[in-house]
Amino acid sequence: MTGAVSVSIWMTRRGVMGATAGLGVLSWGGPGRTGDKGGSIAARMDAAVEQAIIDSDFSGALMLKRGDQVVYQRAVGQAERVFGAANRIDTRFNVASIGKMFTATAILRLVEQGRLDLDAPALRYLPDYPAPAIAGQITARQMLSHSSGVGNYWEAIAQKPSQAFAETRDFLPLIADQPLEFTPGERLGYSNGGYVILGLIVEALTGETFADHIRRTIFEPLGMSGSGDWPLDVVVPNRADGYTRDEAVIGAWRNNLFVNQFRGGPAGGGYSTVEDLSTFITALGDGRLLSPQMYATATTGLFDLGRARYGLGVMEETINGHRMVGNTGGHFGIAGEVWRYEDLGYTFAMLTNGEVDGYWGMNIAVKDILCGPSPATDAYHLGMAMTAAARDDSVAAARALFDARPQGLEPRSVFEVEAAKARHRGNPDGAERIMQIAAIVEPPA
Structure with missing residues (x-):
């Protein structure tokens, strides 16, 4: 599940969902870097x-564990802003594309059971697929790694009532007639449509709905009672709404109900808690869900996605020699992640229901705390230092930071979101200066 309007907005909103690092080659100690205090x-x-x-x-809520021990957990903010209901550690948040790991796990378990060949054409398992020429070219391995060439459905789904998309098959008309965007296996092209097809394969091979299969084989055995794919119109206790800043009214917020997916599915959009996600990522790595061999296959990156590499429904990233395995997700008013820090023994889960900049800041802070300062976070700190200088001082002050940066380090593109936040907080002049420095360092193509 990703942004609903365009690729550029998707990259802005989803931001660090796998692309959480800059281009720096040296760890930077300049303004914005908090360091080890x-x-x-x-x-x-x-x-x-x-x-x-x-x-x-x-x-949102976040939980850091080492083994079975909780090192840190906290929930802040509001799950529902109208009546001021507070977020809790057990609040159910929308997980967006983190849910792709559930789909990948189901597919890989079918492979281990001998019921599915990762490299066989999808048409073998979906003989009635309405576009057989396409289904005959794409494989489960390619769809898991976003290299199938199958596209997305957000622009099409926006033209119809969201309630029309409640089951996996409901998404099929949105993607079946789309031509492949590139030759399968050629490169990464992030694809929600490919995960819909994977969900259809799960249903075809198991005779269950996708939701029932994930609940029976993953959620229930692991005790993940806070997880599910409930539709938006179902009353679900302790479920958080997502919120974005109102672009027209200073200080006001809007819920994301009218831009959110009606129900979660194979591409994401379900709900979970930070504790459930911690349980899942632990089980994924300790052999309860996949064999060690299949886990190694799934978590080996095949294609670059920012500083991370995308494997089979799972990403890997290495910072200062510390390997992280997990996934991220985001949409309007939704952002989250779950990681297994393999050599350090930590698991970290964070789910948020506000604007993406709050998620960005905590994502970077946790990496700095657990892995130490690195080029992986330098670009963010430089971008934030530049936006603060432009907002609170001048474009010249921000430009001075840019000119003094280490060779090869480019600022993370946080400018648009930070300008919107400045306007929301009643500082239009500061917002204008932020966009001015953005135009200097990121000139339009």
């Missing part, structure tokens, strides 16, 4: 959350 990991995490609340209206 000492103290326990829990104390530093708590300080980062407090800063994110101030800087970016952070709203």
